Structures are given as C-alpha cells and as structure tokens.
Amino acid sequence: VLDWQPEHEGQRERSHQAAYNILALLSIFLSRKQAFHIIADSYEQALRFSFEHFQTWFNYGLSLISSGQSFRAYLIFKECLRMQPKNLQVCLQLAKIILEYIYDFPSLFETFPSSGEDGQPLLKQTLNQQQYYLNQHEQRPRFIDLIDEAIDYCQQAKDLDNPPFARSLLLLAIAKSFKARQTSIHHDRQALFHSAIIDLRESIELDPYDSIAHFHLAHNLSFLNQTQEALKSIETCLLLSPDDKYALHLYTLLLTAQKQMPEAYAQIYRATNDYPDINLLLTKAGIEEELYGCEQSIITCKEALRIWKNEYQPILTNNLPYLRDTSHSSGGNRPSSRSQNPSVNLETDGEQILSSQQGTLKVEDGIKNLFLFGFRPFASLINDDNPLRNNPSPTQFFSVQPIYFSLLQIFEHLVRYYIKLDKIDESERCVKEISSLSPLCHQMFYMRGLINDARGQLKLAKLNYNDALAINPYHFPTLIQLTKLLIQIGNYSLAEKYARDAISIQPSNYQPWYLLSLSMEARGEYEQSVDVGATAVHLEEDSPIVSYHSIIRVL
Structure with missing residues (x-):
C-alpha cells in the first residue's frame, strides 16, 4: 500500500x-x-x-x-472540501459542525476565567493560558467569524443544489438567525431575521413535512414579536412531531406571550412529565411564580437540582482519569489514546454495552465541548463528601463547561425566589453552596449583588454588578438590575447608558425600554420618555415569561 x-x-x-x-x-x-x-x-x-x-x-x-472531537472534525472536513470543492455533503457537514458543536454554548459571549485566586493576577494568568493553548494547538476563530463561515458554506451548498435542497436553505436560515442574535445594530438584526424567515419559508415549500423548519420559522417569528404567525408555525411543527421538547418549550413561551398562563402551565406540566429537562423546569418555575407564588417555584428548582445530580454526577465521577488525560491532550479537545479504548470484548457477538458507556463514550447527550481546555471535577456540589471540592485546579474557562452553566442557572433562580420571599439567609446559603465552583464568574457576582441589594447595601451591590459586567458585559440580568439600582440612587445618566446597552442585546424585551423611560423622565426629557414608555408597553403585550433566547437548537 x-x-x-x-x-x-x-x-x-x-x-x-x-x-x-x-x-x-x-x-x-x-x-x-x-x-x-x-x-x-x-x-x-x-x-x-x-x-x-x-x-x-x-x-x-x-x-x-x-x-466528541468537533474542532478536529471541522479541520478534517475543511481538508475534504479542498479535495472536492463542489461536494454538497461536505459543505453541509462543515456548516452543521460550526452551528451545532463549536457554537453550542449556553451563552453567546462567555469565555471567562473561573478559579478561587485573586482577580487581577487570575485574569492575566487566564489570558496567558489561553494564548498558550492557542499557540500550541490550532487557532480557534472567533464565534462571529465562524458564523460568517457557516453562512458561506451554506450559500455554497445552496448554489450547488440543482434542484434546490431544503436542508441547505434550513442551515442557511439557522446561521443567519444565530448571527442576528449577536448583532446589536437594529437594522442589521431585523434584516437578518427577515432573510432567515424567507429562507425557511422556501425550505418549507420544498419539504412541507420538515418539523425542524417549522420550528425555526416559529422561533424567528418570535424574535420579531410576530406571535400569531409563530403560533401557527409551532402548531404545525407539533402536528408533525408531537414529542419535540423544543417545540413544546417554544409553544409554552408563545402562550405566555399571549398571557394565557393556565394553558401555558398545563402545557409545560405535561412537557416536564415527559421530558425531565432543566430548561423546561426553569420555565415551569417562572410560570408557577406568576400563578402560585415563589414557594412552588422553589420546589420546581429543587427538582431541577435532582435532575442535574442524577444526570451529570455519574458522568463527572466516572470520567476523572479521562478528564485528566483530556486536559493535556493535543488538539484542545482531543482525548489521549489511553482513555479512548474502553474495554470492548471483541470476541463476544452479543449486544454488549460498554463498561464506560456513561463515561468516556457518552458523548451524544449534548456535552460535546465540555473538556476543551481542562476540567475541575465537581461531583460533590450537593454532596459534600468529595475531597476534590477543597482542591481547586488551575485557571479554567467557564464557557466550556455547560454542565456548570445549567447548575448556576438553577441556583440563580433559587436566589431570586428566596429574595422575593424575604429569605435572604437562604439565598446567601445558596451562593455559599456553589462558591467553590467558580467564585469569579459573572453569575456569582450577580447573585451577590442581588443579596446585597435586598439588604439595602446599595454601594456593595453596585460594586458586585460592576464586577459582573467587567467579566461579561453582555449579561442581560445584571444590566437590568444595575439600571434599577442607578435609578434608585439618582444616577440617571449612567442608568440611561446601561439601559441602552441592555436594549442593544435584547431589543424585544420590554424591561430596558421601561427603565430607559424612567431615567429620561427623571432627567426632564418628557416627550422622549413618553415615546419610549409606549414602546415598552407595546413590547410587554407580547413578552414571554422567559426570553426566547433560552431555547438554543440547531437540528
């Protein structure tokens, strides 16, 4: 050979x-x-x-x-495209990898450090470690560049189609939608959403039985606050695929936007019974807060904690040797060869399940990029018996640990609900429970700010919010809370600035528009305040209980 x-x-x-x-x-x-x-x-x-x-x-x-080695697959398919530049399948695979794996993080802008060390040295150490990995391994493009690249691949596939291929149009629309969510300029954002909707409708004409295309059409219409049309599309999606949990989630949010809370609760109750999913449960907790109060929401959040523990703790505990090898492997997220070969009995013809199926080989559950730059085990977040809790590892990047992101989301909801019940000590206990997970991430500063705000310690709360925004300037809840605090202490010009920043991130959310109108009114700009307040009222009519950004789906 x-x-x-x-x-x-x-x-x-x-x-x-x-x-x-x-x-x-x-x-x-x-x-x-x-x-x-x-x-x-x-x-x-x-x-x-x-x-x-x-x-x-x-x-x-x-x-x-x-x-689970998505970035290496991306590089290999680029080589395949060099060999066959007009291969439709390679173009679609490249676009799918970019959108479904490399881009598959809970937050669009998160590349933040996580450790218990001092802040400024930590930031320098984090940047140095990131530069080390980027120099030693492949250069990873920025997300926005990757999305543009995905759009180019989809456009190539669309041009190669003869006759047109529905999946090319679908991926092109998804890529445009992802780019629109990162675009802060209103005109460009609207143009991208409208272009994505046109591509989705063309895809549906070619394949009217594609439930995923109907879902994405409804999702994009939701971002434009076209709730009635979005409801029609999502109902069609559910007719074609009644068990689609993403469609059930979006349908629930659209019902809450229509202020049909009992119907939305009935829908989300059935969905959480069929799919014990954390995002579904957090949406259910938000609806329960409206209907039954925060006590019921806290019960639902504790159920989400149990699901997290049952689903992810075995993965963390079973993967300790694997994770140790992964953090030092070449190519970023490529495991070492020792950890790749589980015990497979090649002499047996039966349908044997691998001994490590829930460990190293369980990569089909959406945790593809978990161990990109290393990993600090935290299987004892609820159970304090694990000694690893007291031995933090060197600096990590929080953005590549979606398991922990889900956990912080749950505790973030718990802190807010306890504060609304005036149980400040309980909320502080929640923060202490996860403080060793990532004491310098923006969510921790945000939760500490909520607690200090509830206690009336406004200066300390303002400092916490500023620290959170220094780490992640795009954290929408922090921008909202800081704007409220600045209005409360009378700093209206700075409040207006942060309200505008929040509007650039989620322009269809009514809260920053309302806060902007309050700050303008306090500064004596009454005519502009009335116009902005009218915009807030208009947006509130179609505002869901949870942002549509909480649903992240490709195919």
Missing part, C-alpha cells in the same frame, strides 16, 4: 481497497458498541496510506464528530 512506484499502481489500488473494506466493517461493528474513539484512531492510522483519498478523510471526520 505504501509503495508508490508506477508499476505497482494496480496492486496498490487493490490493497488499499481491501484495507478500506476491512476498516469499514470494523467501523460498523464498533459503532454498534459506541466505541467511536477507537474508530477515530483507526481512521487516523489509515491516513498514512490514504493520501488524497476522499472517502477515508470524510469517514475520519464523521468518526471525530461521534467521538
């Missing part, structure tokens, strides 16, 4: 085809065992005799996706 002399070309082709067929059969067998890391290793070894062989490179990229 490695002999490239011209007289051996025929023999080389036959040997290569035989080796490729054996590798394909091995891949079929190992995929049934979910041993995707072994498949990826096999294809990586096959590359030495597969120079410019497209199918081997393409299958290697697919195996990398299945094994």
Whole structure:
C-alpha cells in the first residue's frame, strides 16, 4: 500500500481497497458498541496510506464528530472540501459542525476565567493560558467569524443544489438567525431575521413535512414579536412531531406571550412529565411564580437540582482519569489514546454495552465541548463528601463547561425566589453552596449583588454588578438590575447608558425600554420618555415569561 512506484499502481489500488473494506466493517461493528474513539484512531492510522483519498478523510471526520472531537472534525472536513470543492455533503457537514458543536454554548459571549485566586493576577494568568493553548494547538476563530463561515458554506451548498435542497436553505436560515442574535445594530438584526424567515419559508415549500423548519420559522417569528404567525408555525411543527421538547418549550413561551398562563402551565406540566429537562423546569418555575407564588417555584428548582445530580454526577465521577488525560491532550479537545479504548470484548457477538458507556463514550447527550481546555471535577456540589471540592485546579474557562452553566442557572433562580420571599439567609446559603465552583464568574457576582441589594447595601451591590459586567458585559440580568439600582440612587445618566446597552442585546424585551423611560423622565426629557414608555408597553403585550433566547437548537 505504501509503495508508490508506477508499476505497482494496480496492486496498490487493490490493497488499499481491501484495507478500506476491512476498516469499514470494523467501523460498523464498533459503532454498534459506541466505541467511536477507537474508530477515530483507526481512521487516523489509515491516513498514512490514504493520501488524497476522499472517502477515508470524510469517514475520519464523521468518526471525530461521534467521538466528541468537533474542532478536529471541522479541520478534517475543511481538508475534504479542498479535495472536492463542489461536494454538497461536505459543505453541509462543515456548516452543521460550526452551528451545532463549536457554537453550542449556553451563552453567546462567555469565555471567562473561573478559579478561587485573586482577580487581577487570575485574569492575566487566564489570558496567558489561553494564548498558550492557542499557540500550541490550532487557532480557534472567533464565534462571529465562524458564523460568517457557516453562512458561506451554506450559500455554497445552496448554489450547488440543482434542484434546490431544503436542508441547505434550513442551515442557511439557522446561521443567519444565530448571527442576528449577536448583532446589536437594529437594522442589521431585523434584516437578518427577515432573510432567515424567507429562507425557511422556501425550505418549507420544498419539504412541507420538515418539523425542524417549522420550528425555526416559529422561533424567528418570535424574535420579531410576530406571535400569531409563530403560533401557527409551532402548531404545525407539533402536528408533525408531537414529542419535540423544543417545540413544546417554544409553544409554552408563545402562550405566555399571549398571557394565557393556565394553558401555558398545563402545557409545560405535561412537557416536564415527559421530558425531565432543566430548561423546561426553569420555565415551569417562572410560570408557577406568576400563578402560585415563589414557594412552588422553589420546589420546581429543587427538582431541577435532582435532575442535574442524577444526570451529570455519574458522568463527572466516572470520567476523572479521562478528564485528566483530556486536559493535556493535543488538539484542545482531543482525548489521549489511553482513555479512548474502553474495554470492548471483541470476541463476544452479543449486544454488549460498554463498561464506560456513561463515561468516556457518552458523548451524544449534548456535552460535546465540555473538556476543551481542562476540567475541575465537581461531583460533590450537593454532596459534600468529595475531597476534590477543597482542591481547586488551575485557571479554567467557564464557557466550556455547560454542565456548570445549567447548575448556576438553577441556583440563580433559587436566589431570586428566596429574595422575593424575604429569605435572604437562604439565598446567601445558596451562593455559599456553589462558591467553590467558580467564585469569579459573572453569575456569582450577580447573585451577590442581588443579596446585597435586598439588604439595602446599595454601594456593595453596585460594586458586585460592576464586577459582573467587567467579566461579561453582555449579561442581560445584571444590566437590568444595575439600571434599577442607578435609578434608585439618582444616577440617571449612567442608568440611561446601561439601559441602552441592555436594549442593544435584547431589543424585544420590554424591561430596558421601561427603565430607559424612567431615567429620561427623571432627567426632564418628557416627550422622549413618553415615546419610549409606549414602546415598552407595546413590547410587554407580547413578552414571554422567559426570553426566547433560552431555547438554543440547531437540528
């Protein structure tokens, strides 16, 4: 196979085809065992005799996706595109990887440090560590550049379609929608949403039974506050796919935007019974706050905590050796070869489940990029018996740990509900419970600010909010709370500035518009205040209980 002399070309082709067929059969067998890391290793070894062989490179990229190594798959598919520039499937795979894996984080702007060390040295250490990884491994483009790249790939696929292909239009619309959510200029944002809606409607004309296209059409219409049309689209989606939890979630939010709270609660109650999902439960808690008070919401948040513990704690505890190898592996998120080969009994023909199925090979549950730059185990967030809690690791990046993001979201809701019940001590206990998780992340400063605000310690609360915004200038709840506090202490000009910042992030949310009108009124700008207040009233009529940004979905 490695002999490239011209007289051996025929023999080389036959040997290569035989080796490729054996590798394909091995891949079929190992995929049934979910041993995707072994498949990826096999294809990586096959590359030495597969120079410019497209199918081997393409299958290697697919195996990398299945094994959770999304960025390496992205690089491999770019090489495949170089080999075959007009291959529709490669263009769509590249766009899908960018949108579904690299971009798949709970917050659009989070690349923040997380450790218990002092703030300023920590920031320098974090930036140095980030630069070290970027110098040692592949350069990772910025998210907005990646989205533009995904749009280009989708546009290439659309141009290659003859006749048009519905999935190309769908991915193009999703990419435009993602870009619109990061665009602060109102005109550009609206234009991107309208363009995405046009592509989605064209996709639905080509494939009227695609429930995902109907979902994204409803989602984009929701961002434009076209609630009635969004309801029609989401109802069509539910007719085609009644068990789609994302569609059920969006349908609930649209019902709350219509102020049909009992119907929305009935819908979310059924959805959480069928799908014990954390995001669904937090939405349910928000509706319960409106209907039954904060006590019932706290019960729902505790249920979300139990779900988090049951779902993620086994993954964290089973993956300690794997995580240790991953944090020092080459290529950023590529596991080391020792941790890739679980015990698979190749002599058995039965449908054996891998011993580490819930550990190293359980990558299909949406935690693809969890261990990008290293990992600090925190399996004892609820159970204090784990000694790892008292041994924090070096600086981490919080943005690559979506498990912890969900956990902080739950505690953030608990803190707010306890404060509304005047149980300040309980809310402070919640903050102390997770303080060792990430004491310098913006959510921790935000929660401390809420507690100090409730106690009347306004200067300290203002300091906490400013610290949170210094870490993440795009954290919408912090901007809202800081604006309220500044209006309370009489700093109206600065309050107006933060209200405008919040509007640039979520222009369809009525809260920053209302606060902006209050600050303008206090400064004597009565005519402008009336206009802005009217905008706030108009937006409040179609405002959901939870922002539509809480639903993140690609395919």
